[in-house]
Amino acid sequence: MDGDRREERGWKRSGGLTPMTSNSPQDLALIPSGPPINSAITGSPSRAPRGESATGLRLGAIGAVAKRKAAGEIVDPEETTAALLAALPQASRCLLLVHCVERIDAKFGWDGEVAYRRRCDEEGRMLPLADADRSEALALIAPYLKRAQDHTIVTELVRLRNSCKTRPEEQNDATLTMRILAEECAEYPADVAVWAIREWAKREVFTPSLAELRDGLQRAARTRKSLVRALSIQRHEREGA
Numbered sequence: 001m002d003g004d005r006r007e008e009r010g011w012k013r014s015g016g017l018t019p020m021t022s023n024s025p026q027d028l029a030l031i032p033s034g035p036p037i038n039s040a041i042t043g044s045p046s047r048a049p050r051g052e053s054a055t056g057l058r059l060g061a062i063g064a065v066a067k068r069k070a071a072g073e074i075v076d077p078e079e080t081t082a083a084l085l086a087a088l089p090q091a092s093r094c095l096l097l098v099h100c101v102e103r104i105d106a107k108f109g110w111d112g113e114v115a116y117r118r119r120c121d122e123e124g125r126m127l128p129l130a131d132a133d134r135s136e137a138l139a140l141i142a143p144y145l146k147r148a149q150d151h152t153i154v155t156e157l158v159r160l161r162n163s164c165k166t167r168p169e170e171q172n173d174a175t176l177t178m179r180i181l182a183e184e185c186a187e188y189p190a191d192v193a194v195w196a197i198r199e200w201a202k203r204e205v206f207t208p209s210l211a212e213l214r215d216g217l218q219r220a221a222r223t224r225k226s227l228v229r230a231l232s233i234q235r236h237e238r239e240g241a
Contacts, residue, residue, distance in 0.1 A: 148190035
């Protein structure tokens with residue numbers, strides 16, 4: 001019942017059959033779904049694949065993202081996170097709620113955020129996820145939480161410095177400024193750091209301050225952070241605890 005009330009307020013079960021609205025991963029074609037597969041004998045829809053075949057289909061979305069990254073494309077971290085959601089085992093995915101929030105940001109204008117949370121029972125307690133299922137899901141996500149190597153951050157900050165102007169008050173300490181920004185980037189997943197730096201260079205004239213870059217990093221990382229949080233929550237912990 002509580003789940004039904006949440007769905008009425010915009011929460012949808014990520015493993016359910018109800019199509020999502022707004023800027024959900026499904027609407028953005030980040031979690032592909034194809035037509036029913038017809039049986040070669042009866043012409044009726046065949047059973048869903050299981051075992052290795054099912055795993056191959058689940059991992060297709062994140063595999064496609066990995067190929068794009070290998071080809072040198074800078075992929076939006078939210079798109080990568082949506083692909084990770086599609087690749088999660090059903091036991092984990094069916095316990096997640098996807099919430100799409102749209103707001104007008106004073107600085108960035110329109111802002112859309114996708115957040116993941118665990119379904120709760122009527123008393124507001126998170127529905128339990130088996131330890132083995134939690135470990136499997138987090139192991140899938142773990143490679144996408146790794147921090148960028150130092151040379152990657154340095155390369156991106158040099159690119160940033162050549163793309164943007166240095167503020168007059170920072171010209172005498174430009175090297176120190178880049179070092180501070182590098183330390184901040186090292187606290188985030190590699191693709192988040194690269195994305196935030198590249199997006200800043202596209203939009204802005206001057207290099208960012210620490211606070212400005214941190215804001216961009218946090219915005220780029222928030223969806224994946226919410227997914228990890230939703231999967232990591234322990235049995236019977238109350239929502240918001």
